[in-house]
Amino acid sequence: MNARKNDPVQTGTIHRTAQERVPVEVVDVEGFYRFIGQPRKVVVWFFALWSCPSMLLGHRLRKIPAEILEKLPLKAYEFPTVSFDLDIHSKFRINDFPTLVLFDHGQETNRLVGLHSHEKVMSLLET
Numbered sequence: 001m002n003a004r005k006n007d008p009v010q011t012g013t014i015h016r017t018a019q020e021r022v023p024v025e026v027v028d029v030e031g032f033y034r035f036i037g038q039p040r041k042v043v044v045w046f047f048a049l050w051s052c053p054s055m056l057l058g059h060r061l062r063k064i065p066a067e068i069l070e071k072l073p074l075k076a077y078e079f080p081t082v083s084f085d086l087d088i089h090s091k092f093r094i095n096d097f098p099t100l101v102l103f104d105h106g107q108e109t110n111r112l113v114g115l116h117s118h119e120k121v122m123s124l125l126e127t
Contacts, residue, residue: 022045022047022058022061022076022078023058023059023061023062024045024061024074024075024076025075025076026075026076026077026078027075027076027077029087029088031075032044032075032077032088035073035075036103036106037105037106038073038105038106039105040073040104040105041072041102041103041104041109042072042073042074042075042102042103043072043073043074043075043100043101043102043103043124043125044074044075044076044077044100044101044103045057045058045061045074045075045076045077045098045099045100046076046077046079046092046094046097046098046099046100046101047076047077047078047079047097047098048078048079048080048097049078049080051097051098053097053098053114053115054097054098056115057098057100057115057116057121058098060116060117060118060121061074061121063118064121064122064125068122068125068126072125079094079097092108095113096113096114098113098114098115099111099112099113099114100112100121100124102124102125102127109127110124110127111124112124
């Protein structure tokens with residue numbers, strides 16, 4: 001039996017980094033605090049690569065028009081399977097994946113937990 005040319009399991013490309021698999025920049029702990037501390041509204045997508053709903057939401061985030069992202073920047077924070085920053089996890093009450101959190105000057109103003117429609121995501125971004 002011949003392996004298919006583009007089969008990720010057969011080609012060994014199934015283990016890609018988070019940045020290669022998500023539609024926005026993935027930030028580390030320092031980058032996260034720097035990003036939400038800006039004097040403006042921003043959105044953070046908390047996700048895990050092992051979470052199917054997280055990856056499905058990622059596909060929906062790809063459809064956000066560039067004009068919106070220019071006004072309301074979006075970055076991602078990954079929670080790996082084994083270790084993660086407990087401070088961020090507990091301080092921002094990230095208990096489910098995916099979670100989208102809207103921050104304004106470092107303060108949370110709104111959130112969506114779980115997988116939602118493109119329309120629901122857009123309504124969060126337009127608040």
